[in-house]
Amino acid sequence: xxxxxxxxxxxxxxxxxxxxxxxxxxxxxxxxxxxxxxxxxxxxxxxxxxxxxxxxxxxxxxxxxxxxxxxxxxxxxxxxxxxxxxxxxxxxxxxxxxxxxxxxxxxxxxxxxxxxxxxxxxxxxxxxxxxx
Numbered sequence: 001x002x003x004x005x006x007x008x009x010x011x012x013x014x015x016x017x018x019x020x021x022x023x024x025x026x027x028x029x030x031x032x033x034x035x036x037x038x039x040x041x042x043x044x045x046x047x048x049x050x051x052x053x054x055x056x057x058x059x060x061x062x063x064x065x066x067x068x069x070x071x072x073x074x075x076x077x078x079x080x081x082x083x084x085x086x087x088x089x090x091x092x093x094x095x096x097x098x099x100x101x102x103x104x105x106x107x108x109x110x111x112x113x114x115x116x117x118x119x120x121x122x123x124x125x126x127x128x129x130x131x132x
Contacts, residue, residue, distance in 0.1 A: 011036075037064035069093055
């Protein structure tokens with residue numbers, strides 16, 4: 001599950017599910033929301049029809065995935081304790097591996113279970129005291 005979902009306040013990050021409290025307060029039907037999956041969960045397979053259109057083999061596994069930079073870190077092998085990915089561009093981003101889930105309302109976090117990936121980012125400039 002990604003920070004983008006948590007940013008809507010509709011996701012209860014501690015429970016890893018949609019927040020019934022917020023959804024009820026907004027009078028949105030709970031069944032309007034899709035199922036949630038953890039990033040490494042298999043959500044389907046490429047069908048024969050789609051395989052012809054996108055040049056993947058029929059039956060290729062489809063995973064829930066996640067946000068671009070976190071998936072970049074995994075693709076670059078940041079999957080074990082003490083692993084670290086850094087991306088520097090318009091902003092800066094650090095992604096590291098932890099052995100436990102970290103939930104802090106004042107921090108922006110992505111988490112992927114066991115091991116957990118934690119990231120922090122800066123846009124434009126660094127303010128003293130802003131850190132992971």
